[in-house]
Amino acid sequence: MVTKMEQFATWLINTYPLSEERNRVLLKGALQLFRQGNVIHAFEDGTSITGKVQDNGHRHVLLDMDIHELSRCSCGADSLCIHQLATFLSFWSQTRTIASLIEKWKEATPHTASGPSPLFQKKKVDSYSDASLASWLDFVDHQHDQYKRSIPSTRTYLTGLTHAFFPKLRLLAPKKAEVRPLFLLHASLFCMQEVMKSYDSSQPYQYIVDILHRFVDVIEEEAKGLFHSAIAFQLDTLLKESREMIRHMLLGQKEPFIREVFYAYQFVWNDVFQRRNWMSSELKELEGDQSLQAELAKTHLLFLQKKDDDALHIVKKHAHQYAPYVFNWLQALANSKAKDRLDTWLQTSLPIVTTYIHDEPTYERKRQLTKHLLKLLTDYALETKHDAMYIEAMKSLMPYSYGEYEWYLFETKKYRKWVELQLWMGFELSGLETYKIKEIKKADPYALFPLYHIAIQQAIGQRNKSSYKEATSLLKALHSLYKKEKLEDVWVEYILQIKEGTKRLRSFQEELKKGRFTYD
Template identity: 25%
Template structure:
């Protein structure tokens, strides 16, 4: 048959389809069978093969429209409600493939791994699909687990020609389903298998991200959620396993998992926070024995000595702080924290404040908070983006609050609020108002530049009743800001504020002060005719 670009793409597409589907997985086998049935029953109609797409209509229970993207399989679509690959897409694939090859041969080739499985003796010769399937029946073996994860990952994600980051989540989802489906049957081994799988998958995905040249913004938009999901799952698994009495058979696995966990710190240059976070939670919830942690400190020191000049030492240094805190060597941990730049270490300190507070180690957490407050302002300055800064400030205040409440250190909490302004404005405003510190409340409003009429009306009523003088400066500031805009609408707003100001001065029995201010203002703005007209129209001044 004549070779055309579309024919070549169809052949490549068929190979991708064969790699994507696992003949040993019941769901995949059923999917192929259903698609084959629709194709053989003649349900695929109006097939159009373009340069890079195949479109068709499949007459199922209800007709559906299918478009196969021959360049990027993950971008293929079907109008049915099924997410991802569906039987209709398989049916259209078989219909299109029948024009360039034998569908029967493709199906036979797809089913071949089931027969091959019994014949292949060496693990090194087996495919990723066979490797993972065998995990459920053979004796647990750490090296085989890791090898199967790596081969499966490389087959599905690392051997593709694509560079689009938006294809990664779907391919990674297929990879995850494959390894979950092949986990050991025994519950205790299954949990450990899945935890090992998360560490290996995280490391492989981080390295792939770097190899593909995806920058931080690209990862954040396309698949940062994959790393966060892995971290959440790892924490759940580590807690579940960590509360059990670990069998002796786990010892060899744990030793190797500790090595793989340490590699998280050096496996890539990006995703620094996420890599460190996963490492830390493993050592908090899973690697709990003191000898393990003391041995880990030696490995961290050796790792730092072995770094090349161009390699970033921060992840290993943060790990050193973390493990020193776990072995309760706070003096050394605090000394190490002091070696960091403020902006480098501050984001990692919130975790330790939370950790020590969770232990109710109040004597230990105080110095960490003190050191954090010295560094947080510099971090917020480089973090950038109001929403990011506000979210960080909220988390930090939530972490600091238990210690301040336990030790009755309201002064320390207020220092925290001050150091994180303006991002802590909401919490600080609430604190001052509840404590009846209306003078300082007013100063805070002036500091952040809020207009008088932007303030909550219920609070204004209380302050106007209790301490009306607090509102004077705010009204002066708001009125002047409107006058400075120098347009008719702003002048009207300024007059509105000035009339409220006059009411307050009268209430405070300071009419002379009001008159002096008004005379001075009129003299200073005598060239602003429109403003004076608005003042006369509202009877703020005599006509």
């Protein structure tokens, strides 16, 4: 089925043939705006494409894909202008390559009285050229059409995409070791786009995200496979087209899937495009675009260039909105043991990340992110021998960090702080691990006094025979701790206060006598 975008492209090609000089100038100007990143927004809105172009001020564009003559631009042009065409190029690049459009445009002949030629009619594509990204995408698109026709029900579509369609593409991928990973990388990006298109209210969001992450994992793997061959001269054209396509896929992506597409962008820049030293020119392409997607891309490129001050300036500007993305940069620095850089990033981003975790909607999610962050910080502390940030994070992430903080205090023999933590959490002495209590009794008996005092008061407060017996048993244990600390005079004062405060509780007074707590 021919899409409205393809219908508009057919009209465009037949109405503005490149055999005329003025149309070639129009295309050249639009391409320049597009490649310089001057198209800030381009998205579909019903039967229209709307966009904003930076060209001596902002130009607002509306392209009507049904009634082409109703298209307009705030520059005042009464026919197709460079801003309208640049907006369409940007929108087209989100799912196709610019090279494929221009190739069809060049091949086309001017329309005749018989009407426009069906340039974008679906055709069988049973093979592809190893050296043509456009032919790869046409081939994958054709295979996808065949797959959709073969499934018995749309309910099996997404499952089959990962378990049937993509495995088939693996079998049909080029055999050349230099080209094969790039083909599979683009096949994965294609699948991601199809998965995102299928998302609606009937599909659980997390289910869609899990499927997307499977393809993101493939992209990461294939990007690593391209690491050495990325500098090969024969891949130069393919990589340039890929870089353009992936950038525009990210810039055109809407919520709620910006994160997944950005991860894909990160992985290809980590291992593929960075090898061609294209980071400076990519930053120029993104210049002037203040969208979240563009800002994320700029931050990652600055991060790869080790321009941490510039990268962190953007992080601070976006703060909470950036928090989910910061984990990957911190993890990358931890993995590479870049201690000084990690320290710089943590100083800026730790407050942002901890606030974000507290704002997450569920305890499970808060705990999951806390565990992930503290694992990263544990490795950092072990490597640098500095645990100040680790401790600060544990404190600020309470109660979700209780497990790590409790263990840290016990293992570092900070027993009094360990007891303070139990009291803050409201835990009772009887619920704490016996071996830890025994260890603290040996090392620092005084630390346990507050836990025993509270436990005794709680037992007395229950006002029944069994609880009074429990209270006297706890008093005996506490007495032994007072003796160890050589505080017998303080103990006598304490037990007299207990006796005075409970003199109306006859049953408890009897238990005190049985326990020989007589200090008159």
